[in-house]
Amino acid sequence: MTTPLRLGIAGLGTVGTGVVKIVRQKANLLAERAGRPVVITAVSARSRDKDRGVNIKDYAWEDDPVALAQRDDVDVFVELMGGSDGPAKAATKAAIAAGKDVVTANKALLAHHGQALAEAAEAAGKVIRFEAAVAGGIPVIKALTEGLAGNEITRVMGVMNGTCNYILTRMQSAGLPYAEVFEEANQLGYLEADPTLDVGGIDAGHKLSLLAAIAFGTQVDFDAVELEGIERITIDDIHQAADMGYRIKLLGVAQQTGRGLEQRMSPCLVPDTSPLGQLEGGTNMCVLEGDAVEQIVLRGPGAGEGPTASAVMGDVMDIARGFRLPTFGQPATSLAKAKSAHSVTPAPYYLRMALEDKPGALAKIATVLGESGVSIDRMRQYQHDGDTAPVLIVTHKVTRADLNQALEAMATLDVMRDPPVALRIETV
Amino acid sequence: MTTPLRLGIAGLGTVGTGVVKIVRQKANLLAERAGRPVVITAVSARSRDKDRGVNIKDYAWEDDPVALAQRDDVDVFVELMGGSDGPAKAATKAAIAAGKDVVTANKALLAHHGQALAEAAEAAGKVIRFEAAVAGGIPVIKALTEGLAGNEITRVMGVMNGTCNYILTRMQSAGLPYAEVFEEANQLGYLEADPTLDVGGIDAGHKLSLLAAIAFGTQVDFDAVELEGIERITIDDIHQAADMGYRIKLLGVAQQTGRGLEQRMSPCLVPDTSPLGQLEGGTNMCVLEGDAVEQIVLRGPGAGEGPTASAVMGDVMDIARGFRLPTFGQPATSLAKAKSAHSVTPAPYYLRMALEDKPGALAKIATVLGESGVSIDRMRQYQHDGDTAPVLIVTHKVTRADLNQALEAMATLDVMRDPPVALRIETV
Structure with missing residues (x-):
């Protein structure tokens, strides 16, 4: 197949710009790997004239992402605007209705509307891919859905908010209190406009709910995630945990128990010699456990232009290659509504x-x-x-x-x- | 598509038995995920009557793997016999000629004949998948070929022989000399019949040459791998490296340099605080570096029934789902013959x-x-x-x-x- 795959990109922030760069700079490599050219035909963003360091003049412009999603010259709608509702949701729905595949980095959108969107996409024979929504550059969705497809998944864990891990490891290494490091992170631009999304565990909770759906064949149920942020962690907690051989991490855990599906995103103590314990700074880590594979650990950058664009392009390339999979790895209509269990697994x-x-x-x-x-x-x-x-x-x-x-x-x-x-x- | 995907399995050792167990025990899960049943129709092995703890009476039996590969009721020939030549090669060629897809765990076969087999398979419109050939249960081929498809890969590293890593970490933890730990490993059955394959770095070198081909779009060139084993590492080396903050690992490195493709498999010192440095026992690790993603680290079991069968099943499920990719990620005929460079990258x-x-x-x-x-x-x-x-x-x-x-x-x-x-x- 040599028909080009035509992308319409909505949102030209850090990630969108990164995607444009890859598509422009690696046209030959992508075509060789996909067996067909991958091109951008149209873009949409808040400001047309902002200097992004890439040339977008070759692409058609749409002020309205919904109009972009409906263009005849777009095969894949790449949604990089963010937000669980508003334009991102409207444009994604419009894209599916117009018969487009969707690639998105939007964890909030899928955590809240993933089931409905997946059902709509599958009814229309379209795919939604979201590797970039979870753990940045780490191809964890792919590992779980495809690489481990022969496994009954027993547990999924992850440190998936780089800002929280930065704050916790910086408190430890510099011996600084939470408030001071929080302010530092703010100055460095690491925090979301609403910092509760980060330090309250919401962003990481969105990601966990998506992993859990894939791992256990259940409908995304973000509301069932037990959420606890890192705001109450003191420098004393960090020192005392260290004294006992532990590190404190904002850790997501999803596991099936005899009493239902447990989903927790909360600060936990993990052994300082474990891969999770040794994870420093903004790096993310996912731990996947299956009955056959035992344990796989994936580590990589959780954010940033290059890594997130890399994940978006992984999805784009799959579509270009004709790999088509239901959003959550099996038909949305076959996903069970999970009975949710709240921290029934005992622990010290x-x-x-x-x-x-x-x-x-x-x-x-x-x-x-x-x-x-x-x-x-x-x-x-x-x-x-x-x-x-x-x-x-x-x-x-x-x-x-x-x-x-x-x-x-x-x-x-x-x-x-x-x-x-x-x-x-x-x-x- | 609800036509079953029919597997013919050649080789019923540890891995083959693991695959049979998964297919038998998880029929529903696999069918739900693949959208079609995955079944075994025929098997072949050295002994028909050996007790393997699984029932193979339901499957047709072939004494000759070539005959198995040619059966009309086989869609995918699963080659788990091993060996770079002999029956494995003959049966794989026969399978391709008979229009079957191939899933194999055989690194030696592909390191030596990968290019020819890939060309034959692609000419026939068939795929060869080999996730299980590299780093056991870690889905590293998939991560590199698909997840990072938007990256120019800059370097690939790996600890991919669990036996060597067991020997080196055991020497360190127990303070024992090489010869003694080697004998221990032998008693534990960790060593290949010809131990040079392990401790001489050959097995790991095979794996590195496959990763390099995928990473850099070049023809597999095992002969160009600079090989050095761990036989000369003494307990003093290990202690002295530790004194300076290093661990010794049998590390594979492949990178493009201005003077050609460098492929090395040799004992190296790595910082003891790095993920590679902290890798203990038989666990494997692959480090993938790309211009967009920066660095991804994958860690997991490098061998064993469950993990290797998990990797085989990942490939089987991809085929069941209709994912078809050239053996090395891009058409075999487009793979460049790499100019090989020997350790031109300077290092301490x-x-x-x-x-x-x-x-x-x-x-x-x-x-x-x-x-x-x-x-x-x-x-x-x-x-x-x-x-x-x-x-x-x-x-x-x-x-x-x-x-x-x-x-x-x-x-x-x-x-x-x-x-x-x-x-x-x-x-x-």
Whole structure:
């Protein structure tokens, strides 16, 4: 087949510009690999005249991404605008209705509307690909959907928000408090306009919900992701975890349990010698576990012009080569509605609390834990900070439900300042 | 499409048995994911009656793999016999001639005959897939050929022989000499019948030559791989490397240089904090570098029933889904014959030598190095071992050609016992 594959690109920010560069600069390489030319015919963005360092004058211009999505000279609508609703959603729907394939980097869109969009696309015989939406340049969707297609997936884990990992590793390496590193990250432009998307775990949660759907053949269910951000992690937590041989990571975990599908995105302790523990800075990592393959670990840049454009182009090249797969690896109509289970898999937990410096304070805590069936593996009391005693407890394995019961009981004790911080210690 | 995809499996050792188990136990999952059933119709192996823990009575039996490859009820010939020539080659050729697609785990076959087989397959409109031939369960061929298809690949590295990595890490962790750990590995059944395939770097070299062909769009050229085994690595090398913050790995590196394609499989020093440096035991790792994606690291089991069968099934599922790609990612006839360059990329080197304990011995070495243009970054002389002084030198960056000249000159010195061991320090 030598008919060119014609792209219409909506959104010319960092990623869109990166895609334009690759298509312009590597025309021969792409044609050789795909067996046909890959070209851009039309683009759309907020500003036509902004200097992006690439020439877009050769391409037709559309102010409206919906109009771009409907153009006759576009085969693949490449959606790089972002946002779960608004123009991205409207244009993606329009593209499918107009019989276009779709490549998108938009995790929010798919986390919220993935099932409906996939059903629409498949009814129209069109594909939606979204490698760039999860873990930047790492071809994790492909690994999971295709490379591991012979596996029953047992667990998927990931550090998939580079900003959070930057903040946590920078706190550790520089010994700086959360607020200061947060501000640093802000100055460096690492944070989304609404930083809660990053530090609240929402962005990473979107990604996890997409991986879970693919891994377990279930409908995307972002609302079922237990979300916890990194805002309450202190430099003391980081030091104390390190003392015990752990690192704190904003870790996503999805696994099938006897009681349903568990999806968690929360700060966890992982062994400092594990690949996850050793992940520094903005790098992302996905851990895929299957009954046949055991464990595969993928590591790479989670963001940036080149890596994200690389992922977009991987999808484009698949389409150019005629690889057509349902959005989530199997027909959308065959995806089960998962029963969601909230942290039913037991794990040891790290608990950090501040107790009033009164006789018997520690005993009260230990008693409440014991009464709730939570047994203590290790306990440390640190030097008083004024009239408060920082106390650290590592529990034996416990379910989150049992732990929550203990935490509630502890909150009623008069010796307890602030609610305790509880972080799961994940077996990786 | 609901026509079943029919497999004929030649070779029922560990991997073949693993594939049979997956196809039998996951019929529904595979059908859902592929959109059609995947079935086995016929098998072939050395012994029909051996107890393999799976029931093969449902399948037609062929004593001769060539006959299996030619059966009318086989769509995909799955070659899991091994060996670069003999029955594996004959049956693969027969399969292509009979219009079958081929899935193989046979690195030796493709390293030696990949170009001819690929040309034959493509002329017949058939595909050859070989994910299981490189790095076991890691979907690295797929990542490189498809996921990174928008990249100009700049370098590919890999630790791809689990046995060598087991030996090297076991030497380090247990403080045991090479010979002893080699024997251990032998007892554990980790070594090939001809152990040179493992410890001589040949098996890993086969894999590197396949990765290089895909990465750089060149014809497989195993003969151009500079091969060096791990047989001369001593426990002292391992300790001394560790002292300086390095680990020794049997590392494959392929990169395009201004003077041609460099392919090396040799023991190298890598930083102990890098993902490669931290790789323990039989686990494999591939590092893929591209101009857009920067660096992707893939880690996973390099061998074993489940992981290798997982890779085979990834290929089978691609074929079931109708994904058809030339063997090396672009048409075999378009693959360039690479000009091969031997270690032209300069690097620092670790040199270990034994000098006679005579006045001026060290000065002679330093002089020869200086005269050959090799400058010294660090030098250590260790406590005498009888009348021999172990000396360790780390050079500044030097090409292997310049270093070899220095090594030759050093070999003529009367103070030099045995030829020096020279290990490259690779930037990862």
